[in-house]
Amino acid sequence: MHYLFLGTAIALELVATTLLKYSDGFKRLVPTLSCILAYILCFYLLSRALDKINLGVAYATWSGIGIVATTVISAVLFKQGVSLAGVIGIILIIAGCVLLNMFGAVH
Numbered sequence: 001m002h003y004l005f006l007g008t009a010i011a012l013e014l015v016a017t018t019l020l021k022y023s024d025g026f027k028r029l030v031p032t033l034s035c036i037l038a039y040i041l042c043f044y045l046l047s048r049a050l051d052k053i054n055l056g057v058a059y060a061t062w063s064g065i066g067i068v069a070t071t072v073i074s075a076v077l078f079k080q081g082v083s084l085a086g087v088i089g090i091i092l093i094i095a096g097c098v099l100l101n102m103f104g105a106v107h
Contacts, residue, residue: 006049010062012042014069021078057101064097 016038022031049058068090074080082090 002049002052005045006053006058006061009042009045009049010065010069012038012045013062013066014073016042017066017070018073018077060097060100064094067093 016035019031019035019038022028023035024031026032046058046062071082071086071090075082
């Protein structure tokens with residue numbers, strides 16, 4: 001259940017970040033209010049996930065998935081590209097997240 005909280009929190013953070021772009025610097029009311037609400041909900045769900053998930057593992061998962069998905073969203077929705085160095089960096093981040101999830105949690 002706690003990984004469901006984490007996954008939903010990550011999804012809401014991605015929605016909120018996308019809405020942040022659409023808010024045009026908080027000049028557009030509906031994207032701005034939707035962004036704020038999505039961030040509130042995502043941090044609430046993250047707090048629930050942290051009841052049972054190690055903070056380092058949760059944050060590594062959050063950031064790894066977030067970086068990859070945000071890069072895809074920015075490329076698809078906003079036509080923003082990524083360099084080869086950026087792709088290599090993302091691959092290294094994913095590798096670090098996988099290693100932390102597999103071996104980093106000490107109880």
